[in-house]
Amino acid sequence: MLGIELTPEHPVSRIGELGEHAEASGFDTVFSSCHYNNRNPFVALDRIARRTDDARVGPGIANPYETHPVTLASHVASLDEAADGRAVYGIGPGDRSTLENLGFDQDGALRRVLEAFKVAQDLFAGERVDHDGTFRAVDAGLNFEIPSETIPIYVGAQGPHMIRMSAKHADGILFNGSHPDDIAWAAEQAAMGLEERPDDRGEFDFAAYASVSIGTDSDAAHEAARPAVAFIAAGAAPPVLDRHGLDHDRAATIGEHISAGEFEEAFAAVSEGMIEAFCIAGTPEEVDDRIDAVMEHADSFVAGSPLGPDIDEAIRLAGSALRDRTDPA
Secondary structure: OEEEEEOOOOOHHHHHHHHHHHHHOOOOEEEEOOOOOOOOHHHHHHHHHHHOOOOEEEEOOEOOOOOOHHHHHHHHHHHHHHOOOOEOEEEOOOOHHHHHHOOOOOOOHHHHHHHHHHHHHHHHOOOOEEEEOOOEEEEEOOOOOOOOOOOOEEEEEOOHHHHHHHHHHOOEEEEOOOOHHHHHHHHHHHHHHHOOOOHHHOOOEEEEEEEEEEOOOHHHHHHHOHHHHHHHHHHOOHHHHHHOOOOHHHHHHHHHHHHOOOHHHHHHOOOHHHHHHHOEEEOHHHHHHHHHHHHOOOOEEEEEEEEOOOHHHHHHHHHHHHOOOOOOO
8 A cells, every 4th residue: 555644624625636646656555644623534425436546535534432342433434435345444533632532532442443344344354333332333234335345444553452453353554653663563563463363264464654844944854743743742652752862851841732723832831852753754865764664674755744844845755765665555
C-alpha cells in the first residue's frame, strides 16, 4: 500500500480534489482523518471516491467510542457501496485529547477495538449479530449487501498489546510513527503477534502511518509540522517520550492546551526534538533518507498530515518520493 491521509479541515469539495490529485500522484489508498472538530470524514471520503477511479478509500482512523460500532460498520459498508468496492476500514482507539472533550475515556480500548471490527466483519458478511461485551447489539444487521467480499481491516495502534492483537486478528496495522527507532520497535511487537496468527487469516500488512511535512523550503516544512506533532506528542506514551529524550511535562501541557481548545498555544509548545521524533519533515532530499530507514521495517507507507506548507505541492512531492518504495498490498 502507498497511502495518504487527507484531513477534512478543508471543504469537502476541496478534499475530493486533493484525493484526485493524490491518485494522480501515485497513491493507491486515501484515508480521511476522524476528529469531531473537522468535517465528517465519510462525507469527505464520498467526495474522494467520486473523483477517483482505483484508489481505496477509508477512515483513518475511526474510533468505536463516539459512534456505536454497529453504526460505524454501516458507515463503512455504505462507503464501500459508494466507492464500488474500494473501501478500507481504519479503526483504532482514537485521540485521547479530543475524546476527553466528549466525555469518553479509553478504558478497555484493546477489547473494544477488537470487538468492534470482529462484529463489523460479521455484518459485512451479511450476518445478524448479538453481542454483549464492551458494547451491546441485539439482532443487529445491515439491510443491504456490499460490493466487496471482504473489507480490509487496518488497526491504528501504538501500544505493544494493540499492535500484537492487530497482527493476530486484523488485515494490517496503521502504526502512528515516523522515526525509524519507533517503526523497528513496532515491527518487533507485530512479529510476536504474527506467531499466533492463524494461516487462514492471510497476509498481514505492516504500514507506517508517518506524519510527513515536505516542501522546497525546509524551515517552512518544519513549521507546518507543528499541528500534527502536537497531537502526536500529547498522546505519546511515556516509553515513547523516553525513547526520544522528550520532556513529559511539555507533552502533558500540549495535551492540556488541546483539550481546552487552545490550539495555537499547543502548537507553539512543540519542540524541535518532537518534530524530529514524530514527523518526517524537510525538503525531498532531506526526507528521502528517513523514508528509506522507515521502509527497512515496514511493508507499506501512509503519508500522514500535515504533508507540508503547500498541500498541492506536498502531495506531488510525497508521491514522487514514495513511488517504487512500496508494493501494492
